[in-house]
Amino acid sequence: MKLVLAAVMHSPNLGDGVIAACLDKAAQEYDQNLTLDWLDLAGRSSPVPSPTQQSRRTAVLNVLDAMPTVAQQMLAQPLVSAQVRKQLVPLLPAKFDRAQGVIIGGGQLLSDVHLNFPIKIARIVAEAEARQLPIALHGVGVAQEWTAKGARLFGRLLQSPMLRFISVRDDASRAHLSAHLTRLNSPQVPDIRVFPDPGMLASDLYNGDVAARPSPRQRIGVGITHPVAIRAHSSSATDVPHQAWVKWYRTLAAELAKNHQVILFTNGSPEDEAMLAEVTGLPLSANIERLARLSGPTALIDFIGGLDGLAAHRLHALIVAYSLDVSSVGLRWDAKVDAFFDLTERSKYLVDAPALPPSKVSDLIIKAGQTSEAQTRRTDLQSAAHDGVRAAISALIP
Template identity: 35%
Template sequence: MTSLPDAAERTLPRGRSLPVPRRVVLFNVKYSPNLGDGLLSECLERELGRALPGCDVVSVDLAGRRHYPLVHGPARGAVLALLERCPASLRRLLAGAMLHLLLAFRLRAHYRRALRGAEAVVVGGGNLFTDADLNFPVKIWGALGEASRKSVPVAVFAVGVARTWSRPAARLFGGALGRTAIVAASVRDEKSRETWSSHFRGTTAPLPDVVVDPGVLASLHFPVALRRKGSRKIGLCVTDPLAVRYHSTRASAANLEAWYPAALQSLVAHGFEVALFTNGSPEDRGYLYRRFEEWIRRAKGPVTLSRSFDDPAALTTFVSGCDGIIGHRMHACIAAFSFGVPAVGLRWDPKLDSFFDMSGRSAHMLDPARVSGREAGERILAALADPFDPRPLIARAQAQVAGLAASLQTILAERALARR
């Protein structure tokens, strides 16, 4: 990202303070049913607002949503199941056509309204530079097109970048960044940096820095739950095998039907109380509802089903009250780390491995395709016995958000001077 002292000394008279933007728009998927997206969005909103006192920092959901879902219905799961049965080329064609219609008739107006009065735009964080049937390529292309119309400077912050894009996705992402004033860029792991560099080689897109996912700031912005003295509560975050297959590989989900109940039995056998939960995705919740009664009967011990969470605060309160968690979902693990709760990550997507590497907890990744659920009890015991201090990574994330704020202030100062 832009170095504040160098840029400020190059453009500002001595003693002149940097301007604070009146309004900054964050393009993300804050109101996704997967509350991990809301968690990182709220953390970035609040931390950037802290770094820019008096600035109106607002999130604009790329899908046009305006609030957290109140109904956890089955529609998304049905769509995923339908898309999974289609050949990849047909699936991409159908999804792309629907997305372009949605963009034309609803989303462009949504983006345009949100950008009124905005002096800067930030895209991120989250796994936004991915090609899941052109979903993000189309939406980011449309959103940045509106930012370009208004000549608003854009920063990309803490995004995930997928290794494989279709040709239409590459054209959309390339077009989005090519016509936009990208003033700073960062990604959330080294693999994303490598893939960004590969995708945008030979273009004007800046080489990104690697920053910490802003979700690690959860313990600074959400309340912590009180843990019961002497408790041995493990939260098991359940993900629908369909979702794992759709976003990863079939091998990653091949044995989850047997793995989950075996893991529950192992945890109970090791003396733990287990609370089943999800990050909020309706397909995950529906899968859990269909299975939990049988799983609890087979576990023959203290296993409970947590309530649905309405927002990220409810999710983080639950996670912070556990003694340990196990799961695929990245931001359940990130929130746990932030609150000092040991986590065992279930391998399915490189982004989760990257966070465990960055946080020094890679020894506590577990591949369900290779390690039986019967070993879950031993693996969580090992994680609990391996202490860690989240404060250095939290401080690093804070400094990086402050750096983002400084970059936005610097570019606004440079533009103001250029207009004189």
């Protein structure tokens, strides 16, 4: 029994691979005879970019970031369409052969930044419709704003007669998707269900021993994110200069290093790695180290599982930390992070950076350990994440 899992599991941002790995693990637990055949929407087979790809991606993002939205789309659309034609389409015959359905799932897929996901998802829908395969949209995040062109492309999915199941990862995404469907004049059929992000199940893939963490807390991870990503995906514009971010990260690391071993890391995105190189380009104070780029999603899970605390922008660094009961502070930048902290009832640990002094962030990390009530909430959310995977599969294979 085979289903196609269409997502961005081989994105250089390893958080996307965490989602796919967790979804795959949960699917196997549901039915050992079920195979999820991974299909990366960009046609990738590995999350490790070449140095050339790294520098090209950061340069392109910087150029697009400086343009108005209409100009961004005019430049990006032929680039994305060419990627689909050259890298994704050749994979489709083998991936869809003998498949019984398609899951489009995980991550902020219903976002039309640069028209990247709308174009790619529309091609997957066309393939599924041509083969009369049912489609489940599962556990996705939904951006509040879509352009007219992005909405038309997403309409290929949302108005498809093969769409059997819709779930999103938080209440905010459900509200956003409901509003988009109204604007598209589409009925909400099937109903929009809410299940936690599959990344909540990261603890099922952890290879270490949570109980073996040293006490008192010693190892603190600081996730580094490039400002170009923050500007591209932020729900509110930010005018913080690039060098101000470099200085803030360095100051935060120095503040934490007074009492802890500090590890500066990224989720793997090329632009974040470039930012990490800037932050660590000058000598750092003692007790601060730079982590080499992690090799894959499980390596990210294992690294975070070995920490005692974490501060980061990237959503799946925070989700993995939550799943593994690692104290974490979120750095606000995107509504999806706000939604996650609302869902986990930890909004007091989501802060505005770089406006908040690093000393305040340091204090919060130490206080962010989970109470018994929070542990119960975490268990409930993980159970619901399992339920979501089962519901999506059941909609395709009754």
